Amino acid sequence: MTTVALYKTYVHKMQRLADVRHAHAVLQWDQETYLPQRGAAFRGRQLSTLSELAHGLFSEDALGNLLQELQTKNDLSPEESRNVALSWEDYSKAKKYTPDFVRRLSDQTHKAFHAWMDARKQNAFAPFEKDLDALISLKREEADLLGYDGHPYNALLNEFERGATVGFLDETFANLLPSLQRILQQIAARPQVDASFLHQHFAKEEQWAWGMDLLKKLNFDFEAGRQDLSEHPFSTSFNPQDVRITTRIDENDFGNMTWSCIHEAGHALYEQGLPEPAYGLPLGEACSYSIHESQSRLWENNVGRGHTFWKAHYPKLQQRFLAQFQNVTLDQFYKGINQVQPSLIRTEADEITYHFHVYIRYELEKRLLDRSLTTQDVPRYWQEAYRNWMNITVPDDKQGCLQDVHWSHGSFGYFPTYSLGSFYAAQFYAQAKKNLPGLEEELSKGNTQPLLQWLRQGVHRWGRFFESNDLCRNLTGKPLDVSYFTDYILEKYGTIYNL
């Protein structure tokens, strides 16, 4: 067969596989948005079957042989070569999973998700414990299947951020957290900012309409996506023309929905900007979890909690919620939405304490995985960690160890990418300001297109062509450098709190 014909066969196989994976994603989206209560058990088996079929399609020997043959060809374009090389890596990894393991993991994940939902309803960790424990055993089994150097957690980390290790993360956090703690102490010694106006009553329908408008202003494309409500906000994509996000609304907390909208929009703008012709191929996929998170964090924080952004949007917000905001100035609003305060819920945390939330989960996952901590110790560990790092008391499990959906989805090793995403975001945003001298001016007029186009060019259109660090180097001239983040924090909060 000619290289062209071989490559075409490869594309065909990958796109069929993508269809099954995206069908799986549609069923998951439906599960978390519209599934009737008693439909859960059957949905679980439908998801398991699709996982199994996808795994079967991706671990076919015929695909492996094709990929090996394609790697011997020297007449592939650089993009084609990269696709083939990445698919071969993915394939080799997938081959390590037995069909039996895939089904057991999918079944247990499904059980754990519903146990987590139940546990949240009951506001008690206990109903989740058994299924979480079974899931951790499976994740340990997965680490062994995948293989690792050093800590078994490295195998799982690698699923979300290639090359990340416990060693690297331990060091990064060890450098960062003490300086964040110093800033926290300085802030604590200053007059506190008022954010009470964010905790008035904001009607659900009005918030929804406001969020939808905000998404339009951020250039979320509603012809190629939609927003719905779910228990826990998330984004998912079935192709660049169908990207879906969800949000939740708390009538007594204005920030809850607004910045979750902007955050998920950041993810969605990335997915809507991936190259459509590469559907099903590595170059049609996002670079990595940390780069994905860099997009959501950049829009949520560097843009969406910026003074410039609200210069454009605050007058409209005031008009819409006149009773709540008429006596709040733009400066007061800006300070309020950037209030720094140790808190219980990660997704609502400020940009500084956020990284303690992540670090606590990271430490906990490591220990659960190497069994230096048992599952039943989770609530106690959680309480102690929150006391030690942020000096706050966790009143119940719903506001503690049950708050995140991730574990119930079987995602261990994911949380660290949240911090990495913030670090990348700071570095990218600093570069955007250099490359786009009119950036702040445009943002202050409500025009986010220049920034979006810069990200499309520098990040989105590349798919997985570059690894995270190379993408960062191409865009900013340097690999990941956490000092951009600490500089950003010092500058921003130095001004807000007069440090």
Added chain:
Amino acid sequence: MTTVALYKTYVHKMQRLADVRHAHAVLQWDQETYLPQRGAAFRGRQLSTLSELAHGLFSEDALGNLLQELQTKNDLSPEESRNVALSWEDYSKAKKYTPDFVRRLSDQTHKAFHAWMDARKQNAFAPFEKDLDALISLKREEADLLGYDGHPYNALLNEFERGATVGFLDETFANLLPSLQRILQQIAARPQVDASFLHQHFAKEEQWAWGMDLLKKLNFDFEAGRQDLSEHPFSTSFNPQDVRITTRIDENDFGNMTWSCIHEAGHALYEQGLPEPAYGLPLGEACSYSIHESQSRLWENNVGRGHTFWKAHYPKLQQRFLAQFQNVTLDQFYKGINQVQPSLIRTEADEITYHFHVYIRYELEKRLLDRSLTTQDVPRYWQEAYRNWMNITVPDDKQGCLQDVHWSHGSFGYFPTYSLGSFYAAQFYAQAKKNLPGLEEELSKGNTQPLLQWLRQGVHRWGRFFESNDLCRNLTGKPLDVSYFTDYILEKYGTIYNL
């Protein structure tokens, strides 16, 4: 292998197949309710891939061998034997379809669906013609693949109603239509009933809330199902615990939504009543399309357009839409909702003229399939048929040959089951009144449980154990007998119009 082990393997294979088919159904449901505009093309390929995979799983030689071996066993229960026999029939039929044909049909169906949507937007048949024509060629190819005696349409009819033939239907309609025409003439000579109060303004949100309440009163189980909006109302089921219906709302036509709700609820009650342990097996599926339609028509018409039913619900309806109904008595309402009048839209037709709508489609399909009519002749044929049979002028294609979604879904041979469904409904309902002496009394109190339980026992729980006609014989002592329908029509409309 023991029979028990063989049967278990069979069940496992069938349930996996059901998972894929239901994933396909979820993607279709999503396509018609929530899919973003530009997501259509990718959704099409995802659906095609799932069709292909399902077809692959169902036509595996291993499954065929298993079914053949199971058929030699004499230690299966009657239910098990029946499952195996029906699966073997289905399997043998599926083997006639090549994977290539399945994909071409799925692709073309997808194209046709979107062409139909476009054509409706433009209110012109032309944008649909080419894709419809290609679909008809494929359906003709399908008839040839399946094989048939006599007319090629028999092959397609058989997909929806086993054993139904052009001969049987021609004869049934030839007997029925002249007597319906006589009744229409008698009605035309009588003072007409007033239905204008149904065409006032009824706000969308209010109608939606009313429809949801009505569904609850009909015992639609919202823990095992949901209702959404779509262009064309439909029902779909992913298992008895997840049955979904859709409706549409016309603010200037009260009847449009209300009786579509009841109709789809009839389908859904059947699906929610199918035996859950038989998931994926023939005995977990509905008996046939005509029996399915008997359930929707029975609830929609025999119950839902009955005086007794509205005796219970009209006072609440009046309260809810006081401005519209305060001067309309129950008797006026009852007559209005049963107004007989030749009309353009099948789903809004009265119980008499409905069958002309079906017959016209049936004749048209036959002719398109044997090529005695070309696709481009469809609008002209439609106009002439509506003039000949009901003496009405079709003003445009949206109210004419573009009104039904069926052809765009590739469903040819389906429409006749709508009439058969009405005939079965009349026969079943007559029997229910005999078996349940308190039926009318309970309905007049708003209690539909006795009727639902009677249908659960006599129809729903059996799945495909019996064929339509045998089910009918078990329930009523006779095979299908159209005179029940004509008796019902004569009695009902005789009273309303004083014939």
